[in-house]
Amino acid sequence: MRAAAPPSRPSQRRRAVLRDARACGAAIVVLGLAMQAAIAQTPAAVPNPPSAQSDPAAAVPTTIAPPAPADANETETLVLEIIVNGASQGDPATFERRGNAFYAIPQTLNDAGIRTSNVKPGPDGRIALDSIPDLHYRYDAQKQQLVIDVAQHQQIAQQLGYRVVAAPRATSGTGFVLNYDASYVHASGDGTENQFGVWSEQRFFSPLGVLDNTGAWISGTGVSRYTRLDTDYSYSDATKLFTLNVGDSISGSLPWTRAVRFGGIQIQRNYSLQPNLVTWPMPLIAGSAVVPSAVDLFVNGLRQYSGNVAPGPFQIAQPPALTGAGVAQVTLTDILGRRVTTSVPLYVDTSRLAQGLFDYSAEIGFLRENYGIDSFSYHSSPLFSGTLRYGMRNWLTLQTHAEAAQSLRNGGVGSIIGIGDAGSLSLAAAGSTASGASGALYSAGYQYIGPHFSVDLQGTRATPGYRDIAALEGGVLFRHQYQATTTVSIYSNQAFNVSYIDAQDSFSGHSRVLTLGYSGQLGSRWSFYANVFRDYAQSGVWGGSVGVTIALGGNVSASATVTRTGSDTTANVSASRPADFSGGWGWAVQGGAGSDSHLGFASANYRAGVGDFQATAQRFNGTNTGTLEATGAFTVMGGTLTPSRTLSDGFALVSTDGVPNVPVLQENRVVGTTNSRGYLLVPDMTSYVRNQIDIDPLALPADALIESSSEDVAPERRAGVYVHFGLKRYTGASVSFVDEQGQPLPAGGLASVQPGGASSVVGYDGVAFFDKLDAANTVTIKGKGGASCVADLPFDPSSASRMPQLGPIVCAPPAAPPR
Incomplete structure (x- = not known):
């Protein structure tokens, strides 16, 4: 049996590879788990x-x-x-x-x-x-x-522009106003004559409207009579821009029609009820910013807006202080100081209506006759009149007018067409029938107003059979009027003008007058003018005048003029100083001489819070005349009778709850002080806009408490508002508290009073102030450490007006309750 051979080198390499693969697999698993954990914490991005x-x-x-x-x-x-x-x-x-x-x-x-x-x-x-x-x-x-x-x-586009502060809702109190202008004239020379006259207006106002009557009474040599002028009731709704007039009024009109006085009913759209509303087409001033930038608007070189703009397109909705043609420059300055300037031509025509706006007036009643002579003279037949304007486009305003009375029927249409920055063109045509006769009227015009050159061409002609309401019952018959006026400005303070007027009607006849004029200013004190004229329709009618005016300082000015009309030459020299608006003295003197006349005149006037008073003396040839005049008003409102200057528009009656001599400010300008009953009437306020009324709290008594010293009010037209600054009196005192050893209590304790419930913090030297105290008071003071003490505090309410200092008052620990 043969022994096993040792492993070969390739087998060892395979086992090493397997070990590395198992290690890599474990690493991949660990890395995959880590990536899943990381992915789970990564935000889901919006698919974009x-x-x-x-x-x-x-x-x-x-x-x-x-x-x-x-x-x-x-x-x-x-x-x-x-x-x-x-x-x-x-x-x-x-x-x-x-x-x-x-x-x-x-x-x-x-x-x-x-x-x-x-x-x-x-x-x-x-x-x-x-x-x-x-x-x-x-x-x-x-x-x-x-x-x-x-x-x-x-x-x-971002809307830029200065925001107008929203006016408070227009309101009206209830009261009565009597305006008057009384004069006494004494003349002596060839004969002696004395005359006394009074013009007066009686006006009753309330939230339901204004009832008004005006008239004049004259008493003199051989005459003594009163003549009623106008009587009317008016009601306005500022939110709907609507006004109703019942009584004597003037009909609505267009540039190519004639207005008449009548008695009856009138309804009209009244844009003056919202004075901040821009009714004419505003030019579009726009641009675009890539980064946040500062934007400035210049119109004819004068800055009219400055602000900031975010990236993106923008529009400047700032009504330019301009009439006619001009150039707007928009300058963008980015955060690095780089500037880009864009120029835009402008043309502002305030006679046109912005797109979508309309204006109307409709009347029915009876034509007024012999106005100023007879109190109740009206035509026996009724009349109707209607006028309408509509902004079809920003560049096109349509007009129409119709009227009828007796057998008269009249109607016409017109338009105002903006032709870019080249001006405006106006066209109109009307026709009429009256008592079997018919006629027509045609009108055309062109107007351009520029910084250095202006031209105004207008022509209106009526055929012989044309009639309107103003021509009824012997009224003036209109024939034609042609007018051409040109003005050329040299530099910024020199101007030449040429005008030609050819007019004809049944009252004034026919005239064709050419006028050449010049006006200029030298420095800030001297101004000059000169003009010549000639009437080519009448022989020998010509003339001219030259004059110079100089400001002498202190609101004093002097002037000299020389005038020649035909063969008569007259020279005059005068000097004057008007009374300040806030009150004071004013004066005027004049002397003159002509070919057959001599004039000397002197006057002095005084403006007070209760009215304006004037005295004059004059000598003309051989007649001496002296005049005394007083103008002003009396108002019954808020249970008090108050004299003031003439009240032609809105006003305010300020009450300080009987506190006298309190300064009252209108738009941060002192206009007077309250009288002995704590009232002051503030005249000359603009109706339907914000008017700021303030009182000076530093002038109030030391014990006075007031919630607010400023009010924003908006009176209705010809009406008054009641501005009540409610004052309360402190019935309290400053009290110094000490402990049983006579040492002042430490600062920081909280003092409360029963039964009144007043509270205060103890200050340095143990002094606390209470704004309300009763005749008998129990004061509990809790210190910072939680310890408390009690004091009995008697108080005399009659001493509150002197803001008394009481003490020292002993504050002792409360007695232990009985066991």
Whole structure:
């Protein structure tokens, strides 16, 4: 039997390979388990390969996200911050996560500046972000952000511009206003004459509207009478831009129609009820920013807006302070200081309406006759008048007008057409029939207003048979009017103008007047003017004048003029200083002489809080005239009678609960102090806009307590509002507390009072202040260490107005309860 041979070298190599394979297999298993564990902790990336390619941060996830819902139909609601093109959109928004897809309502995306008008929402009203063209996103769970990259054409332009502070709701109190203008005239010379006259307005206002009456009374040599002028009731609704007038009023009109006075009913759209509303087409000033930038808007070289803009398209919705043509320059400055400037031509025409806006006025009533002479003179036949304007496009405003009275029927149409930055063209035509006769009216015009050159061409002609309401019963018959005006500006303070007017009607006759004019300014003090004219329709009618005005400082100015009309030459020299708006003295003097006249004039006026007062003396040739005049108003409101200056629009009656001499401010400007009864009437307030009224709390008594020292109010037109600053009085005192050894209590203790319930913190030197105390009080003070003490505190309420200092008051530990 032969012995076994030892293993060969190949067998040993095979066994070594098997051992290595088993080791590698174990290593692979361990590595596979480790990779599975790592994969389990890697966030699920939103399936969006283009975004991963364009955003390196998206290609290598670095955040840890919760596992996605196992079922794609399972919904998870997340509140996330939105980052669009690297810029945060502010407040977080709500999204739904279904699997790895995100959904949002259209408003959420629109608020983030993402356009959704070209994407159809699902049945639940939500939009899948994956369905929006050229939009890529990723979910950052650690920062709770949804990071979105979107193309500019898929973004909504950011609206930039200074935000107008929202006005409070316009309100009206209830009260009565009496405006007056009283004058006394004494004339002497060839004869002596005295005349006394009073114009007055009686106005009752309430939340239900305004009832108003005006008239004039004249008493003099051989005459004494009162003439009623206008009586009307008006009601306005600012939210609907609606106004109703009942009584005497003026009809609505267009540039090619004539308004008339009438008595009746009028309804109209009233854009003045919202003064901040821009009714004309605003030019589109737009741009686009690649990175966060600062944006500045210049119009004709003047800065009109400055702000910041996030990446993406933007529009500047800032109404330019401009009428006519101009150039807007938009300057973008990025974070590295690089600037890009874009120029845009503009043309602003305030006579047009923005697209979709309309304006109307409709009247029915009776034509007013002999206005200012007879109190109750109306035509016997009723009339109707209606006017409508509509912004068909931003460049096209349509107009129409119709009226009827007796046998008269009149109607017409017109338009204003914007022709880019080259100006505006207006066209109109109307026809009428009256008493069997018919006629027509035609009107055309062109207007261009530029920074250095302006032209206005207007022509209106009526055929002989044309009639309108203004021509009824002997009224003025219109024939034609042609007008051409050109203005040329040289530098920034020199201007030349040429105008030609050819007009004819049955009252003034026919005139054809050519006028040449110049006006200029030298420095900040000197200004000049000169003009000449000639009427080519009348022989010998020509003239001209030259003048200079100089500002002398201190609100004083002086002027000199020389005028020649035909063969008569007149020279005048004058100086004046008007009274300050806040009150004070003003004066004026004048002297002049002509070919057959001499004039001397002097006046002094004083403006007070209760009215304006003026005295004048004049000598013209041989007649001396002296005049005394007073204008102002009396108001009954809030149970008090208050005198003031003339109240033509809104006003406010301020009450400080009987506290006198409190300064009152309007828009941070002192307008007066409250009277002895704690009232002040603030005139000259703008209706339907925010007016800020403040009082100076430092002028209040030391014991006065006020919740607010500022109020924002918006009065209705010709009405007043009651502004009440409710004042309360402190009925308390400062009290110093000591312990049984006479040492001040340590600071920091909490003191409470019974029965009033007032509380305070003990300060240094054991002093505590209580804003309300009764005649007998029990004060309990708890110290920082938990120990407490009790003090009896008597108080005299009559001493509260002096803010008394009481003490020292002993605060002793409470007595132990009996066993």
